[in-house]
Amino acid sequence: MLSGEIPPEICGTDGNFFSVLDLSKNNFTGELPQCLGQWNWNLDVLALHSNNFRGRIPSFCSSGGSYRTPKMIDLSDNQFEGPLPRSLSNCSSITFLNVGNNKINDSFPSWLGSLPNLGVLILRSNYFHGGIEEPESGSVFPQLQIIDISFNYFQGSLPASYFQYWRYMGEYGHENTNYLSAYMYGPWVVANDYPIYDFSMTIINKGVEMEYRNILGYFKMLDLSSNNFTGNIPGSISSLHGLHLLNISNNLLTGSIPPSLGALTRLEALDLSRNDLSGEIPQQLTELKSISLLNVSYNNLSGPIPKGNQFDTFPNNSYWGNPRLCGDPLSRKCGSSMLLSPPSQKDEGPDAQFEVEWKAIAAGYAVTFVMGIVIGHKMITKHASWFAKTFGLRQLMRRR
Structure with missing residues (x-):
């Protein structure tokens, strides 16, 4: 329940003894001292999430010298405004950047793609906008494994080229069972065998907002939901073989579901709901044997629902809002004259038949x-x- 502002005097502290500054989950207010951005400390972790900080984000990693750059910056769940500081591209050691749930107004920070170690990028619930331009080179976000840009104002086509270049997401990587974390350095921690600070995050998994107090090293996620993306789902997304969660729901996507999505055999959740997708559900999706959640509701899909493997376990609400879909678990049977009836916003149940x-x-x-x-x-x-x-x-x- 700590409150008040962070005084500028904190910048006069001998930062050589600081490895972690964690003020998260308090009631701090005001703007951050801009001197924090000079980063003349040897901080490994800066955790300021879940407070009421406001104003612009300081220009982190803006100073030169031999000081280490942080491995983790978490500024989520505050009231920060303005664009992201471009100086973040100098944080060469950073692996975790979370600025979700603020009021940041900016375009997609493609310039972060040069960071060699960035594995987690969370921009959700801000005012990011515009299209995601094609990358200038094939070496962008080489270590990215979790990206969440949901609940923003992005538009245009889905970033097909990025899907091809996010090679780390294309690897299975189940051998990495460690948690994403940072080793803490400094004179006092050397004597304590370099303790570890585990990274954490809050994301929507299988339709439920969940807090991950630890993030497994092999976990891979792509969430582009609740934006204004248009056009087709590019086939290049099927190159992300290591994905566990894929959510592109609540956009303006058209066209059919690519059969190549059946190649994402590690998927545990696939959400394509609330778009304008048409055509049949590809039979190839039955090859997703690890999937426990499928949601294609409120599209314009038609034809029979595939059978086999996990498709035999999905409830009827996975398919609601598609009046021309038929087959189990819907009460609308394939070949029935009910397929010619006008579209309905609610699924047929026992009461509807009566x-x-x-x-x-x-x-x-x-x-x-x-x-x-x-x-x-x-x-x-x-x-x-x-x-x-x-x-x-x-x-x-x-x-x-």
């Missing part, structure tokens, strides 16, 4: 009733005398 039958019966009764009135009126009009004599309908004779 409702259809009830409406058909009611319509039949209504037609029969109207026909009875018409035929009866004609007969009474034609044989009015007989009806009057037989049933004593004198009032009818008077009207005639």
Whole structure:
């Protein structure tokens, strides 16, 4: 529950004895002292997340000299504004950069692609905007394994060339069972056998916001959801063989689902929901034997739902909002006349089938009733005398 501002005097501290500065999860406010950006300390870890800091992010790694650059910077869950400082491209040792959930207004920081060790880049829930331009060279983000740019304002096509160049995501890498972390250095930690500081993050996994207190070294994720991306899903995305999570939901994507996605055999979650995708669900996706969550709801998909392997376990809400999809687990059977019915925003369940039958019966009764009135009126009009004599309908004779 610490509060207040960080005083500028902190920059007068002998930083040679600082390895970690962790002020996270408090109530600190105000702007960060700009002298922090000069980085004349030997910090390995700067963790300031989950406070109420505001203003611009200091120009980290802007000073020269022989000082080490940090391995981790976490400024997430604050109120930082303005663009990212370009000096971050000088942080050659950084492996973890998280500025998620702020008010940063900038274009995609492609200039971070030159960092040789950057493995985790989280930009989610900011005001990043514009298209993601093609990289100038093939050597960009060589060690990237987790990138989350969700809940921003990116637009244009998905970055097809980047998918080809993110080679580390294309590796399986299950042999790396260590956690992503930083060794702490300094005079006092040498005597304590270089303790480790584990990195952590909060992401959306399988539709649920989850906090990872430790990040396994082999975990690989790509989240481009909740932006304004348009066009097709590029086939080059299938080169990211090591992916565990792929989320490109809630965009404006069109075209069909590439069958080549079936090559992502390490996938545990695939979310393509709330786009404008069309065509059939490729049978090749049944090769995703590690997948436990599939969501293709609210698109324009059609045809039969594939069967086999994990596809036999997905619930019907994985397919909602696709009125021309058919087959299990939906109640809409393939080949049924219901495929010709107008699109509906809700999936057919047991109650929906009862409702259809009830409406058909009611319509039949209504037609029969109207026909009875018409035929009866004609007969009474034609044989009015007989009806009057037989049933004593004198009032009818008077009207005639």
